[in-house]
Amino acid sequence: MPLVEITLAEGRRPEQIRALLAEVHTAVHRAIGAPETNIRVVVREVPATHWSAGGVTLAERAATTSTTTKEA
Numbered sequence: 001m002p003l004v005e006i007t008l009a010e011g012r013r014p015e016q017i018r019a020l021l022a023e024v025h026t027a028v029h030r031a032i033g034a035p036e037t038n039i040r041v042v043v044r045e046v047p048a049t050h051w052s053a054g055g056v057t058l059a060e061r062a063a064t065t066s067t068t069t070k071e072a
Contacts, residue, residue, distance in 0.1 A: 002028050003040045009058050010045035017043055 004024055024041045028034055048058035056064075 001038045001040065002032065002034050003042070004028060005042045005044065007044045007046060009048050009051050011048070012045075017045075 006020065006024065020043060021041050025036070025039050028039050028041075029036050048062065051058045053061075
């Protein structure tokens with residue numbers, strides 16, 4: 001029983017999440033031939049304040065980018 005877990009920063013529309021679930025499900029079925037009823041896909045959405053890269057949260061990075069864009 002394949003289980004695919006995807007973690008994303010929150011902020012996508014429900015339709016986008018649904019499309020992702022469907023596409024990943026199809027890709028797993030096509031790639032390894034697992035029975036469709038056995039494929040599990042989980043999407044976890046994390047607040048931008050709880051995800052960092054290089055010691056900077058995604059929220060901080062977005063704020064910096066938006067400030068820089070406004071100043072330009």
